[in-house]
Amino acid sequence: MNDTRRDLTAIFMAGMRRADPVAATAAALRDLPRPDLILALGKAAGAMAGAALTRFPGVPCTVVTNAENPADLPGTRVMIGGHPVPDDGSLAAGEALLRAVRPLTAGQRCLALISGGGSALAVAPFAGVTLADKAEVSRLLLGAGLDIRAMNLVRQNLSRLKGGGLAHAAAPATVDALILSDVVGDDLSAIASGPTVAPIGGPAEARALLHEAGLWDRMPESCRVALDRPDAGPVPQGTARLIGSNRLSAEAMRAAAPGATLDPAPLVGDVAEAAAMVAARARAGAGTTLWGGETTVVLRGDGRGGRNQELALRVALALHGFDRPWAFLSGGTDGRDGPTDAAGALVDGGTLDRIAAAGLDVEAMLARNDSYPALAAAGDLLMTGGTGTNVADLQILRVAE
Numbered sequence: 366m367n368d369t370r371r372d373l374t375a376i377f378m379a380g381m382r383r384a385d386p387v388a389a390t391a392a393a394l395r396d397l398p399r400p401d402l403i404l405a406l407g408k409a410a411g412a413m414a415g416a417a418l419t420r421f422p423g424v425p426c427t428v429v430t431n432a433e434n435p436a437d438l439p440g441t442r443v444m445i446g447g448h449p450v451p452d453d454g455s456l457a458a459g460e461a462l463l464r465a466v467r468p469l470t471a472g473q474r475c476l477a478l479i480s481g482g483g484s485a486l487a488v489a490p491f492a493g494v495t496l497a498d499k500a501e502v503s504r505l506l507l508g509a510g511l512d513i514r515a516m517n518l519v520r521q522n523l524s525r526l527k528g529g530g531l532a533h534a535a536a537p538a539t540v541d542a543l544i545l546s547d548v549v550g551d552d553l554s555a556i557a558s559g560p561t562v563a564p565i566g567g568p569a570e571a572r573a574l575l576h577e578a579g580l581w582d583r584m585p586e587s588c589r590v591a592l593d594r595p596d597a598g599p600v601p602q603g604t605a606r607l608i609g610s611n612r613l614s615a616e617a618m619r620a621a622a623p624g625a626t627l628d629p630a631p632l633v634g635d636v637a638e639a640a641a642m643v644a645a646r647a648r649a650g651a652g653t654t655l656w657g658g659e660t661t662v663v664l665r666g667d668g669r670g671g672r673n674q675e676l677a678l679r680v681a682l683a684l685h686g687f688d689r690p691w692a693f694l695s696g697g698t699d700g701r702d703g704p705t706d707a708a709g710a711l712v713d714g715g716t717l718d719r720i721a722a723a724g725l726d727v728e729a730m731l732a733r734n735d736s737y738p739a740l741a742a743a744g745d746l747l748m749t750g751g752t753g754t755n756v757a758d759l760q761i762l763r764v765a766e
Contacts, residue, residue, distance in 0.1 A: 369690070369692045369713070369763060369765075370692060370711055370713070372763075373692055373694045373711060373761045373763060374694070374711065374747070375621065376618050376621050376622045376625075376655075376694075376761055377618065377694055377696055377747075377759055377761060378749075379617050379618055379620070379621035380614040380615060380617050380618040380621075380657075380698070380759045381614065381696075381698050381700075381749070381752060381754070381759070382617070383609065383613055383614045383616075383617035384545070384609045384610075384613070384614045384698050384752075384754045384755075384756040385412075385609075385754060386409035386412040386413045386416070386480065386545055386609065386753060386754045387412050387413070387415065387416045388416075389543075389545065389608040389609045390412075390413045390416035390417060390478065390543055390608060391416045391419070391420065392608070393543050393606060393608045394416065394417060394420045394421075394543075397476065397541055398474060399421050399424070399474075400421060400424055400474045400475060400476035400541065401424070401425075401469065401473040401474055401475065401538070402424065402425050402426075402465060402466065402469060402473075402474075402475045402476070403417050403418070403421070403424050403425070403426040403427075403475075403476045403478070404426070404427050404429075404462055404465060404466070404475060404476070404477050404478065404531075405417070405426070405427070405428045405429070405430070405436075405477075405478040406428075406429045406430075406458075406462065406477070406478070406479055406480070406483040406486060406487055406557055406560065407429075407430065407478075407479055407480030407481055407482045407483040407486065407545070407557055407755075408430060408431055408433075408434050408448075408480055408481055408482040408486075408547075408699060408753070408754070408755050409430075409434070409478075409480035409481070409545050409753055409754045409755065410428045410429055410430040410434070410436065410478060410480060410483075411428055411430050411434055411435065411436025411437075411438065411443070411753065412434075412436075412753045412754070413478035413480065413543070413545070414426055414428045414436060414438060414441065414478060415436070415438055417476060417478060418438060418441070421476075424476075425465075426438065426440075426441040426442070427441070427442045427443075427444065427461060427462065427465050428441055428442065428443045428444065429444045429445075429446055429458040429461075429462065429483070429486050429487045430443070430444075430445065430446070430482075430486065431445065431446065431447075431448040431482060431486060432445050433701070433751055434751065434753050442461070444457065444458040444461060445458075446458045446485065446486030446487055446488075447485060447486070448482050448485045448486055449482075449485050450485060450500075451485045451486070451488045451496060451499075452496070455485060455486055455487055455488045456488055456489075456496070458486060458487040458488075459487040459488045459489030459525075459526050460489060462487055462489075462526065462531060462560075463489055463525060463526060463530075463531070463534045466531065466534050466535035466538070466540075467534060467535075469535050469537075469538035470537065470538060471537040471538065472538075473538040473539070474538060474539045474540075474541060475535050475538055475539070475540045475541070476541050476542075476543070477531065477540050477541065477542040477543070477560070477561050478542075478543050479542055479543070479544045479545070479556060479557050479560065479561065480544070480545040480547070480556075480557065480754070480755065481545065481546070481547025481548070481556065481557065481699075481755040481756075482547070482557070482755065483556075483557025483558065483560070484520075484527070484557055484558040486557075487526060488524065488526065489524055489525040489526040489530070490523055490524055490525070490591070491523060491524070491525060491587075491590075491591035492591075493587040493590060493591070494523055494585075494587045494588055494591050495587070498585040498587050498588055499520075499523065499588075501585055502519060502520070502523065502584060502585065502588055503516070503520075505580050505583055505584065506519060506580070509578050509579075509580055511574075511578060513555075514555075514565060515574055515578075517554070517555055517558060517565055518564070518565040518566050518570060518571050518574060519571045519574065519575065519592075520558060521554075521558055521559070521564045521565060521571075522564070522566075522567065522568045522571040522591070522592055523588055523591050523592070524558065526558075526560050527557075527558035527559060527560055527564070528554065528558065528559055528560075528563070528564025528565070529559065529560070529561065529562055529563055529564055529597070529600035530560060530597075531560035531561055532560070532561045532562075532600045532601050532603055533597055533600065533601065535601070536601040537601070539601075539602070539603050539604075540561050540601070540603035540604075541603060541604045541606075542561040542562070542603065542604065542605040542606070543606055543608050544556055544605060544606065544607050544608065545608060545609040545610075545754065545755075545756065546607055546609065546610040546611065546756060547611075547755045547756055547757055548611075548757070549611055549631045549633060549657070549658055549659050549757055550631070551607055551610050551611075551612065553605055553607070561600075561603060561605060562600060562605050563599070563600045564600075567596035567597070568591075568592045568593070568594055568595075568596060569596065571592050572592050572593070575592075609754070609756055610756055611631070611657040611658070611659075611698075611756045611757040611758075611759075612657055613756070614657060614698060614756050614759060615627055615655055615656065615657035615759060618655050618759060618761065619655055622653055622655065622761075624652070624653065625652070625653035625654065625655050625761075626652060626653065626654050626655065627654075627655045627656075628654060628655065628656050631656065631657055631658035631659075632656040632657070632658035632659075632660060632758075632760055633658045633659060633660060633661075634660060634661065635660065635661055635662075635663065636660045636661065636662050636672055636675045636676045636679055637679060639658075639660045639676055640676055640679035640680045640682075640683055641683060643676075643680050643683075643693060643760070643762055644680060644683035644684050646762060647684055647687065647689075647691055647693075647762060647764050648687070650764070651689065651764045651765060651766045652763075652764060653761065653762065653763045653764075654761070654762045654763075655759075655760070655761055655762075656759070656760040656761075657756075657757065657758070657759055657760075658757065658758055658760070659672070659757040659758050660672045660673075660676050660758070662675055662734065664734055665732060665733065665734060666732060666733025666734045666735065667733065667734075668730065668733040668734040668735025668736070668737070668738075669703075669704070669705060669734075669735060669736075669737040669738065670702075670703055670705065670734055670735060670736030670737040670740075671697070671701075671702030671703025671704070671705055671707070671709070671736075671737075672697075672702065672703065672758070673695040673696055673697050673702040673708070673709030673710060673747075673758055674695075674702055674703070674705070674707060674709055674710045674736040674737055674740055674746070675731065675734065675736045676695045676709075676760075677693060677694070677695045677709060677710035677711070677712045677736075677740070677745070678710065678712065678716075678727065678730075678731060678736045678739060678740060679731065680693045680695075680712060681693070681712040681713075681716040681717055681727075682717065682727055682728070682731070684714070685714075685717045687714060689764055689765050689766075690713075690714060690764075690765040691713060691714055691762070691763065691764045691765065692711065692712070692713040692762075692763050693711070693712050693713070693760070693761070693762045693763075694709065694710070694711040694712075694747065694759075694760065694761045695709045695710060695758060695759075695760045696708040696709030696710075696747045696749070696758065696759055696760075697709055697755070697757070697758050698752060698754060698755055698756045698757065698758065698759060699751065699752055699754060699755035700749040700750050700751045700752040701751060705737050706748070707737065707740075707746040707747055707748055708747045708748065708749040708752075709746075709747045709758070710736070710740045710745050710746055710747050711745055711747050712740070712743070712745050713745075715743075716740075716743045716745055717743075719742065719743040719744065719745075720739050720740075720742050720743050723742035723743075725738070725739055725742055727739055
């Protein structure tokens with residue numbers, strides 16, 4: 366590994382360390398009273414719960430996480446939900462969380478440890494609404510071209526857990542939430558669908574949106590019944606504190622890279638457009654530029670890869686033949702980019718030549734979303750292993766003088 370590649374990897378790891386769920390949770394707990402119950406939900410749930418139990422041993426605790434991040438916490442109930450698609454384990458986990466808080470009384474406190482992935486890992490739809498019904502709602506919303514905020518508004522109002530549902534179930538007890546954000550912009554109502562914070566809107570707003578989009582009559586009957594109910598009212602008072610986020614990790618990268626520029630705008634949108642923007646930045650002049658964000662990929666083939674790998678490979682293609690030395694890293698802070706064992710990739714001016722030397726056609730591989738084997742052939746995959754955290758993605762561009 367040359368000095369530039371080593372340097373970029375070290376900067377990325379500084380951002381990843383800032384999202385460490387154990388350290389972030391432990392620091393935040395110093396200001397909180399001992400709770401009567403601990404609930405942890407999300408990909409980082411095991412690590413966050415471990416930190417909480419170190420600080421507050423003996424408190425009853427339930428952890429809901431994914432199979433890739435098992436939690437070995439003696440005396441703790443650990444449940445595994447489905448991700449990214451909820452399953453029967455998700456249904457059982459959602460009901461378990463709601464049951465756990467119902468016995469709480471006035472003056473008692475619940476510590477809720479929330480991280481990304483919780484939307485799928487624990488679900489508690491209203492009576493009559495099935496997982497198949499929820500999948501059909503998602504299909505209809507996507508087909509209508511509604512944005513993520515509109516989709517989350519409807520989803521929250523089909524759930525007894527999301528959009529403040531957990532806080533309502535815990536009342537009159539107080540819920541203190543520590544939140545590790547995987548959402549660019551850190552909208553607390555979107556992280557794990559906001560089980561302890563106010564929803565985007567109530568059922569009336571969801572009904573109005575569906576009528577306006579012409580979807581109301583196409584919704585499953587069970588979902589129309591669930592949405593045709595009064596608003597639950599304000600979320601009971603509690604606290605919600607952001608302890609880790611994409612922006613905080615990007616700022617940690619800047620601290621580790623003196624002289625680097627942190628772009629105030631997150632790197633989001635389609636990978637092809639994002640790659641063009643990165644390439645334009647490279648051509649604009651020398652230096653190191655940092656981003657946080659989360660891009661998207663349009664799936665056109667059955668190849669293997671992820672958004673970070675495809676972004677990096679598209680940048681390599683866009684900058685092939687560029688007359689200055691350069692390197693670009695794009696990685697997911699969870700260490701898992703798409704359905705692969707790579708966090709992302711670190712490419713440079715020699716990437717395409719190394720792929721061609723292996724007898725591979727980069728453009729054909731991109732056309733079928735097959736970035737992983739191309740980058741593997743170049744020796745450019747970024748391998749960190751699973752991190753037990755997730756605050757979206759981080760990117761670094763360096764262009765030499």
